[in-house]
Amino acid sequence: xxxxxxxxxxxxxxxxxxxxxxxxxxxxxxxxxxxxxxxxxxxxxxxxxxxxxxxxxxxxxxxxxxxxxxxxxxxxxxxxxxxxxxxxxxxxxxxxxxxxxxxxxxxxxxxxxxxxxxxxxxxxxxxxxxxxxxxxxxxxxxxxxxxxxxxxxxxxxxxxxxxxxxxxxxxxxxxxxxxxxx
Amino acid sequence: xxxxxxxxxxxxxxxxxxxxxxxxxxxxxxxxxxxxxxxxxxxxxxxxxxxxxxxxxxxxxxxxxxxxxxxxxxxxxxxxxxxxxxxxxxxxxxxxxxxxxxxxxxxxxxxxxxxxxxxxxxxxxxxxxxxxxxxxxxxxxxxxxxxxxxxxxxxxxxxxxxxxxxxx
Numbered sequence: 001x002x003x004x005x006x007x008x009x010x011x012x013x014x015x016x017x018x019x020x021x022x023x024x025x026x027x028x029x030x031x032x033x034x035x036x037x038x039x040x041x042x043x044x045x046x047x048x049x050x051x052x053x054x055x056x057x058x059x060x061x062x063x064x065x066x067x068x069x070x071x072x073x074x075x076x077x078x079x080x081x082x083x084x085x086x087x088x089x090x091x092x093x094x095x096x097x098x099x100x101x102x103x104x105x106x107x108x109x110x111x112x113x114x115x116x117x118x119x120x121x122x123x124x125x126x127x128x129x130x131x132x133x134x135x136x137x138x139x140x141x142x143x144x145x146x147x148x149x150x151x152x153x154x155x156x157x158x159x160x161x162x163x164x165x166x167x168x169x170x171x172x173x174x175x176x177x178x179x180x181x182x
Numbered sequence: 183x184x185x186x187x188x189x190x191x192x193x194x195x196x197x198x199x200x201x202x203x204x205x206x207x208x209x210x211x212x213x214x215x216x217x218x219x220x221x222x223x224x225x226x227x228x229x230x231x232x233x234x235x236x237x238x239x240x241x242x243x244x245x246x247x248x249x250x251x252x253x254x255x256x257x258x259x260x261x262x263x264x265x266x267x268x269x270x271x272x273x274x275x276x277x278x279x280x281x282x283x284x285x286x287x288x289x290x291x292x293x294x295x296x297x298x299x300x301x302x303x304x305x306x307x308x309x310x311x312x313x314x315x316x317x318x319x320x321x322x323x324x325x326x327x328x329x330x331x332x333x334x335x336x337x338x339x340x341x342x343x344x345x346x347x348x349x350x
Binding site: 076077078079080081082083084085086087093097098099100102105119122123126127129130 | 230233236241262
């Protein structure tokens with residue numbers, strides 16, 4: 001562009017590909033609109049299905065088949081499945097030692113929770129809920145009987161939380177000790 | 183269990199076409215199986231043999247009290263009995279399945295002779311299947327231990343009330 005500036009300003013416009021002004025038929029300078037292009041709609045057959053197929057092939061093959069295939073090949077060739085053997089005397093096998101495939105063993109070690117733990121946890125929940133159910137049903141039964149027979153003055157007894165009173169009693173005793181009341 | 187009939191007449195001499203077809207079949211089999219077996223025996227198994235330090239065991243379940251030894255409405259005991267019942271049901275179902283498979287294989291192998299050659303297997307399967315249906319038939323899958331217990335009780339009462347009629 002430095003060389004261009006040596007030319008006269010009027011000649012400059014002949015050498016620039018996109019001139020800003022040109023001489024029109026009526027010998028006056030008009031602005032040239034260098035925007036836009038030849039408008040064409042090219043009608044070709046669709047490439048949508050081919051592109052979609054390539055997308056899907058690359059996705060499922062390169063992100064799915066190849067990594068998983070390599071992982072499974074490595075796990076089965078270089079680590080290998082475990083052998084079946086008798087449980088030794090007095091030995092409690094760990095949870096992951098109940099599976100044969102190395103991938104399943106790894107998952108049992110690091111990802112999943114032991115089924116025994118889940119079993120015991122569900123047993124605990126059942127026990128707690130069963131106790132709650134028992135006391136609720138007993139309470140309702142007693143209430144119904146008292147309403148029917150009207151022979152027991154339990155209808156003004158209110159359940160209270162004993163822990164608050166225990167706490168208050170402890171605080172009172174502590175204060176008495178500190179202050180010196182007997 | 184091979185279909186060899188040595189006390190019958192000698193087998194018919196096979197024509198050359200039979201042998202050719204057999205060879206072609208074997209050839210096709212070996213064409214597919216050969217590389218795979220070679221790969222496994224010469225590459226995979228030596229690698230696996232180098233790292234045999236891991237063992238795996240079969241899970242052993244302890245026996246818990248069954249439903250007839252549980253307290254009434256004891257949810258913990260009932261849950262454990264249900265789980266044990268489900269495991270026993272799986273074991274029994276697999277036993278029935280294997281006996282059925284044996285019977286079917288025998289019938290398929292023997293063909294027209296199956297009526298008298300597979301009699302024992304058929305009888306075994308029929309008795310086992312009948313017993314399975316007596317114990318587990320028409321009962322829910324997971325919470326079925328109480329239902330199985332009640333079913334047995336009703337069956338015994340019915341048998342006591344109708345001593346002449348044989349159920350099975």
